[in-house]
Amino acid sequence: MSPLDETTDAVVATGVGKVFPAGNVTALEGVDLVVRSGEFVSLIGPSGCGKSTLLRLIADLDAPTSGTLTVFGKSAEKARIDQDYGIAFQQAGLLPWRTVSANIELPLELHGVGKAARKQRSAELLSLVGLTDFADRFPDQLSGGMQQRIAIARALAEQPSLLLMDEPFGALDEMTRERMQTELSNICAETGAAVVFVTHSIPEAVFLSDRVVVMSPRPGRIETVLSMDLGSASERAESLREDTAFFEMVTAVREALHQGAPARGVDDR
Amino acid sequence: MTALDAPPALRRRRSPRVALTRIGIGALGILAIAAIWELYKAFGPADGVVIGDSRILPRTSDLAMPHIVDMVSRLFEPVTRADGSPPLWLEVSGAAAVTLGIAAVGWVVGLIVGVALALVMVRSRLAESSLLPWIVLSQTVPLIAFAPVVRSWGSKIEIGAFEWQDWMSVAVIASYLAFFPVAIGALRGLQSPDAIHTELMRSYAAGWWATLVKLRFPASVPYLLPALRLAAANAVVGAIVAEVSTGLRGGIGRMIVQYAGQASGDPAKSWGPIFGAIVLGLVAAGSVALIGGTLGNYRRAEVNS
Numbered sequence: 001m002s003p004l005d006e007t008t009d010a011v012v013a014t015g016v017g018k019v020f021p022a023g024n025v026t027a028l029e030g031v032d033l034v035v036r037s038g039e040f041v042s043l044i045g046p047s048g049c050g051k052s053t054l055l056r057l058i059a060d061l062d063a064p065t066s067g068t069l070t071v072f073g074k075s076a077e078k079a080r081i082d083q084d085y086g087i088a089f090q091q092a093g094l095l096p097w098r099t100v101s102a103n104i105e106l107p108l109e110l111h112g113v114g115k116a117a118r119k120q121r122s123a124e125l126l127s128l129v130g131l132t133d134f135a136d137r138f139p140d141q142l143s144g145g146m147q148q149r150i151a152i153a154r155a156l157a158e159q160p161s162l163l164l165m166d167e168p169f170g171a172l173d174e175m176t177r178e179r180m181q182t183e184l185s186n187i188c189a190e191t192g193a194a195v196v197f198v199t200h201s202i203p204e205a206v207f208l209s210d211r212v213v214v215m216s217p218r219p220g221r222i223e224t225v226l227s228m229d230l231g232s233a234s235e236r237a238e239s240l241r242e243d244t245a246f247f248e249m250v251t252a253v254r255e256a257l258h259q260g261a262p263a264r265g266v267d268d269r
Numbered sequence: 270m271t272a273l274d275a276p277p278a279l280r281r282r283r284s285p286r287v288a289l290t291r292i293g294i295g296a297l298g299i300l301a302i303a304a305i306w307e308l309y310k311a312f313g314p315a316d317g318v319v320i321g322d323s324r325i326l327p328r329t330s331d332l333a334m335p336h337i338v339d340m341v342s343r344l345f346e347p348v349t350r351a352d353g354s355p356p357l358w359l360e361v362s363g364a365a366a367v368t369l370g371i372a373a374v375g376w377v378v379g380l381i382v383g384v385a386l387a388l389v390m391v392r393s394r395l396a397e398s399s400l401l402p403w404i405v406l407s408q409t410v411p412l413i414a415f416a417p418v419v420r421s422w423g424s425k426i427e428i429g430a431f432e433w434q435d436w437m438s439v440a441v442i443a444s445y446l447a448f449f450p451v452a453i454g455a456l457r458g459l460q461s462p463d464a465i466h467t468e469l470m471r472s473y474a475a476g477w478w479a480t481l482v483k484l485r486f487p488a489s490v491p492y493l494l495p496a497l498r499l500a501a502a503n504a505v506v507g508a509i510v511a512e513v514s515t516g517l518r519g520g521i522g523r524m525i526v527q528y529a530g531q532a533s534g535d536p537a538k539s540w541g542p543i544f545g546a547i548v549l550g551l552v553a554a555g556s557v558a559l560i561g562g563t564l565g566n567y568r569r570a571e572v573n574s
């Protein structure tokens with residue numbers, strides 16, 4: 001938890017519900033959640049419990065049907081228009097006709113940042129994700145893991161104070177995945193951004209998060225919220241994965257998950 | 270239509286060797302057609318093949334099927350026996366250039382109209398469902414019936430110093446055939462971006478225009494290029510047919526009809542403008558391919574991690 005400029009909470013959800021008119025699906029019901037500024041919060045739960053839906057509500061890609069949601073004290077729409085968040089999906093979603101650096105510069109370009117400033121920023125971000133040599137390549141010349149790193153760099157382009165990530169490492173192999181987790185952890189320590197992170201992997205949630213939000217299946221509700229007392233992001237290193245405290249937390253999250261329902265779709269990797 | 274319904278061919282970079290092979294295959298195709306022509310002429314029944322009342326294969330006489338050599342060499346002989354008559358190929362090229370110019374104007378107009386219609390349809394669902402059936406229906410109007418009407422309407426237009434020219438009627442008809450594939454291709458292309466990309470643009474608070482310029486237009490390129498090629502071929506066909514049916518002089522359409530009338534005396538000559546029309550179509554399609562070559566990066570295969 002970053003104690004810095006803790007002026008406003010990043011996300012405050014009060015009694016948020018979402019009913020999809022198509023098929024009358026209640027995806028979320030009575031969700032109360034506070035994500036403090038600079039805090040890393042993971043959402044975990046069985047498939048279809050509404051994790052992506054909650055993230056999309058925060059991103060104002062969809063609107064809640066009940067309850068209220070504020071992002072940095074404003075409506076989610078205002079926060080989107082003010083570009084308070086950066087988002088990364090399960091798929092990288094790079095534009096295939098743009099080079100790697102042009103992809104990272106896309107949000108800057110859309111918001112009228114000058115050419116020189118854009119170049120400088122994309123160079124910074126490329127070195128942050130370790131892909132400086134690939135600036136002029138096209139997405140189809142990169143591996144899936146590299147593309148995902150570019151997508152994360154793109155999400156960071158405007159130095160958002162909130163990062164929204166929906167299973168960004170879902171398509172990666174275990175090795176790359178762990179390396180990316182460490183990288184993300186470092187990035188968060190550096191930028192001090194709050195993160196809402198959707199994942200299916202318990203160890204991933206434990207390794208990255210300050211708090212893990214365990215959700216129950218339909219209608220999606222918050223089952224429990226577990227604090228991970230594993231030190232701040234900057235202190236977390238690879239060695240943490242072999243720490244007893246880490247395993248205890250993994251067990252705690254697993255038990256919380258299995259309490260709700262048979263945890264379909266959640267793997268214990 | 271079917272060509273447009275299929276997902277766009279996403280091009281991979283071609284090596285020069287592949288390009289050479291393709292040219293070789295093309296040349297082989299032409300040789301094969303020439304061989305079939307001459308073989309049929311040599312061994313086919315003199316009276317052609319007739320089933321019922323209709324002849325499904327032509328007579329093999331020199332009048333109906335001149336030798337390839339005669340047709341080609343005729344191109345280098347003077348048009349008429351009069352003194353100072355230019356060689357046939359020059360006359361044909363001149364007429365083809367006139368038609369190409371008119372077809373190009375029709376193509377550009379068709380491109381503008383087609384893209385404009387696609388934009389309106391992308392902008393509003395209502396516009397799409399009300400316009401699209403009419404656009405499809407427009408192509409069922411027989412061109413032959415339509416051409417004289419355009420010409421007589423055109424002749425009534427006179428705005429200040431501007432006076433409607435007959436070639437403009439032909440260009441309008443060419444554009445009438447050209448706009449259709451563009452409208453359909455552009456519509457499909459502009460609608461092609463995935464939800465992940467449109468939502469990304471929404472997350473950037475990008476408006477409709479910004480989304481159009483940064484996402485929808487670039488994404489439509491692989492759909493638009495085959496549509497433009499089809500539009501070029503349509504514009505050429507439309508221009509030739511319209512020249513014939515409006516009686517416009519100077520173009521290749523008129524020349525085909527005129528020389529066909531003289532075929533009994535000089536059968537090889539009437540094939541000159543027909544070759545001209547074929548080359549014309551190739552030049553038109555080739556020019557569009559050149560445009561496509563400059564847009565290679567917009568045709569990269571979409572890869573999902």
Ligand SMILES: Nc1ncnc2c1ncn2[C@@H]1O[C@H](COP(=O)(O)OP(=O)(O)OP(=O)(O)O)[C@@H](O)[C@H]1O
Nearest residue numbers: 020022025026027046047048049050051052053054
């Ligand atoms: N646009 C939609 N229209 C109708 N129902 C929807 C829509 N989007 C999601 N749902 C439903 O809402 C529920 C929650 O979906 P959501 O995608 O949020 O689940 P999730 O927790 O992200 O699942 P997963 O872990 O598999 O990604 C599901 O039952 C789904 O069928």
Ligand SMILES: [Mg+2]
Nearest residue numbers: 051052053166
């Ligand atoms: Mg999901």
